[in-house]
Amino acid sequence: MASGREIKTKIKSTQNMRKVTGALQMVSASKIRKAQDLMKASRPYARLMRKVIAHVAQASTDFTHPFLTERENVARVGFIVVSTDRGLAGGLNSNLFRRTLTSIREWQGKGAEVDVVAIGQKAVQFFRRIKGVNLIGSATHLGEKPKLEDLIGVIKVVLDAYSDNKLDRVFLVYNDFVNTIVQKPSIDALLPLSLVATELENAEGKTSEGVKVEQTHDWDYIYEPDARTVLEHLMTRYIESVVYQAALENLASEHAARMVAMKAASDNASKVIGELTLVYNKARQAAITQEISEIVGGAAAV
Amino acid sequence: MTHTIRVDIVSAEAEIYSGEATLVVATGELGELGIAPRHAPLITRLKPGHVDVVAANGERQQFYVSGGILEVQPQVVTILADTAARAADLDEAAALKAKEEAEAALANRGPQMDVAEAQAKLAEALAQLQALERMRKTLKH
Numbered sequence: 294m295a296s297g298r299e300i301k302t303k304i305k306s307t308q309n310m311r312k313v314t315g316a317l318q319m320v321s322a323s324k325i326r327k328a329q330d331l332m333k334a335s336r337p338y339a340r341l342m343r344k345v346i347a348h349v350a351q352a353s354t355d356f357t358h359p360f361l362t363e364r365e366n367v368a369r370v371g372f373i374v375v376s377t378d379r380g381l382a383g384g385l386n387s388n389l390f391r392r393t394l395t396s397i398r399e400w401q402g403k404g405a406e407v408d409v410v411a412i413g414q415k416a417v418q419f420f421r422r423i424k425g426v427n428l429i430g431s432a433t434h435l436g437e438k439p440k441l442e443d444l445i446g447v448i449k450v451v452l453d454a455y456s457d458n459k460l461d462r463v464f465l466v467y468n469d470f471v472n473t474i475v476q477k478p479s480i481d482a483l484l485p486l487s488l489v490a491t492e493l494e495n496a497e498g499k500t501s502e503g504v505k506v507e508q509t510h511d512w513d514y515i516y517e518p519d520a521r522t523v524l525e526h527l528m529t530r531y532i533e534s535v536v537y538q539a540a541l542e543n544l545a546s547e548h549a550a551r552m553v554a555m556k557a558a559s560d561n562a563s564k565v566i567g568e569l570t571l572v573y574n575k576a577r578q579a580a581i582t583q584e585i586s587e588i589v590g591g592a593a594a595v
Numbered sequence: 596m597t598h599t600i601r602v603d604i605v606s607a608e609a610e611i612y613s614g615e616a617t618l619v620v621a622t623g624e625l626g627e628l629g630i631a632p633r634h635a636p637l638i639t640r641l642k643p644g645h646v647d648v649v650a651a652n653g654e655r656q657q658f659y660v661s662g663g664i665l666e667v668q669p670q671v672v673t674i675l676a677d678t679a680a681r682a683a684d685l686d687e688a689a690a691l692k693a694k695e696e697a698e699a700a701l702a703n704r705g706p707q708m709d710v711a712e713a714q715a716k717l718a719e720a721l722a723q724l725q726a727l728e729r730m731r732k733t734l735k736h
Contacts, residue, residue, distance in 0.1 A: 318615050331608075338605040341673050345666045349638070384724050391676040391717045398710055411697070421697075423713055428701055429694040441607045446689030453690065514666075517625045517639035526640050527664055530675060534607050561731060 297580065304566055311562035317381065318555035321548045324437060325473065332470070335541055339534050346384040346486075346531055349524065352513045356520040360528045363485045364461045367410060370400045371429075371451055371460040371482065374420065375467035375539050376413035377547040378434055383554035385468060385546060386415045389478040393466050396480055397426060404592065408460060410447050412540060429454065439540045440535060448533050455484055467539035468546035474553065476546035483535065486528070533542035599651045600632040604658060606676040611658060612648060619672050620647040621665055630667055637667040646674060 374393055376386050397407050411417040411431040421428050430450035435443050454460040463484040469477040516523050602619055604612040620629040622644030632635075641663045648656045663676040709714070 294656050334609045335607055337603070337613075338607045338675065339611040341603055341605055342675055345638075345664070345673055345675070348636075348666065348668065352636070360671055362723055385722050387717050387721050387724075391721065394714045394717070398714070401710065410693075411700075417697070417700045419713075420701045422706065424707045424709050426710070428697045430690070431697040433696065442689070446687055446691070446693035447679075449686050449690035450693050512636060515635055515637040517623055517637065523638050523640060523664070527638070530664060530677075537607055557728075557731065558667065593689055 297573060297576050300569055304569045304573065306567065307566050311559050311566070314555045314562060318552050318559060321552035321555065324548040325545060325552065328541065328548055329439065329470075332538070332541045332545055335534075335538055337420050339538055342534050345527065349514075349527065352403050356524065358521075358524045359456060360484055360486050360530055361530075367400075367403070367461045368403050368529060369406045370397075371408045371410065371454065371463040371484075372397065373410045373447070373451060373463065373465045373536060373539075374412065374416045375465070375536075375543045376411070376416035376419075377543065379415040379547075380415065381554060382547055382550040383557075385476060385550035386419075389468055390416075390419055390464060394423075395465070401425065405461075408454065410448060411449055412444070412536075413543070415420055425459050430576045433437040435540060435544075437544075439537070439544060444536055444540060445533065446457060448529075448536055450476075451484075452529060452532065456500050460484075465539055467537060467543045468550075470542045470545040470549065473549045481535075481539075483532065486531075600630070600634070601671040602648055602674075603671070604646065604648075604660075604674040604676060606663075606678050607662075608678050611676065614648075614658065615651040616648045616672075617651060617653075618647075618649040619659075621674065622646075623665065628665070632673075633669055634667050636669070637665075637666050641665050641674070641676075687728060709718055 313314075372393060374389070376389060380386075400407055406427070407425070408427045409416075409420045410428045410429055411420050412433075413435070414433045417428070417431045417433060420426055421456055430447045432447045451460065455463060462482070463485040465481045467479060467481075469479045471477055481515055514523075599615040602612065602614060602616045604610075617632070619628075621628050621640045622631070623639040625639070626640055628637075628639070630712050640679045641660055644659070646658045646660055648658070650656065656685055658676075659674040660674065661672060661678075666673045666675075702713070
């Protein structure tokens with residue numbers, strides 16, 4: 294049995310560890326709220342953007358944007374993977390990467406090449422090591438308050454590749470924040486938009502908020518300067534807002550996952566401390582009993 | 596007959612204004628635009644500049660936008676404002692930076708893995724996590 298002092302140092306170091314995990318848990322708990330506020334603040338933009346896109350889809354233009362047309366031959370697939378910068382978040386990133394890899398494998402099985410754009414340090418570290426996957430862009434250290442500007446670069450890399458026919462399909466991978474306990478790894482189709490557009494119109498019909506456009510007659514916008522330029526701009530902004538939202542969702546998920554992981558770690562530390570204390574007390578008692586019996590034995594011998 | 600038009604001004608990071616107005620003035624790409632209720636559907640890019648909103652009660656409010664999109668429907672005006680100054684060359688620089696970052700990451704990537712190998716490793720790590728979780732639960736009782 295270990296000596297009393299050894300056990301005591303072990304208890305002490307476990308207590309220190311519990312302090313650290315406890316602090317991390319509290320920090321994450323407060324950051325979840327902030328991340329959720331950010332998510333809430335960005336929602337009106339996304340909602341109005343979807344509305345405008347739905348209107349545009351209904352307008353009878355003679356111009357169809359390349360982002361809206363589906364390509365028959367899919368030779369290259371792009372993934373935008375949103376991950377965290379830091380670890381200690383349980384299985385959050387691992388789960389996400391595993392789902393991504395499954396999807397990547399499927400596409401590779403169909404003979405498509407795969408390009409990845411990584412957002413967050415963890416995704417960069419992971420995907421740069423995978424063979425047969427090209428890392429074409431990355432953005433890291435978005436911090437606690439991600440800014441849209443930080444994401445413009447990576448999004449442009451993807452959009453340019455798509456416009457140049459270097460990518461035929463683009464997916465967005467991130468952790469969807471359902472609630473503090475549940476974060477769902479999601480793979481959403483981002484480009485071409487036609488896959489998304491039908492969903493949008495359905496959602497629009499269901500919520501029926503705001504002013505609905507009458508579809509009784511053909512109408513079209515007055516485009517300034519022209520349809521192509523405006524739609525190009527609109528689509529770019531739309532994609533940006535979708536990716537930005539994903540980054541915010543992922544941020545909230547990160548804090549939630551870390552909070553849960555750190556709570557588990559603190560609980561474990563408490564349990565270890567309890568067990569060690571028990572062992573320590575037993576050892577102490579044994580030592581005292583031994584001492585007494587030695588004294589008694591000694592006294593008897595005299 | 597409506598005498599007001601609904602105005603929503605939002606940026607990707609916050610909601611800026613929402614309410615009824617009798618007139619909206621903004622700087623479109625082809626010049627200043629004054630939008631009154633029942634304007635024809637219009638969609639345009641905005642130049643950096645101010646947006647004036649004359650609210651239903653005659654109050655005048657001014658906002659600055661650094662660009663964005665203005666959409667007019669018969670009863671609603673939507674302004675999707677940009678959060679920062681945007682220009683083609685600025686975006687280009689950002690894209691270049693993103694590419695360079697990726698290349699820098701690739702330069703010191705260490706040993707490579709197959710997709711299958713990586714999958715297996717991840718599965719293993721997750722299984723370990725789950726096993727720990729189970730152990731924790733059984734220990735509790």
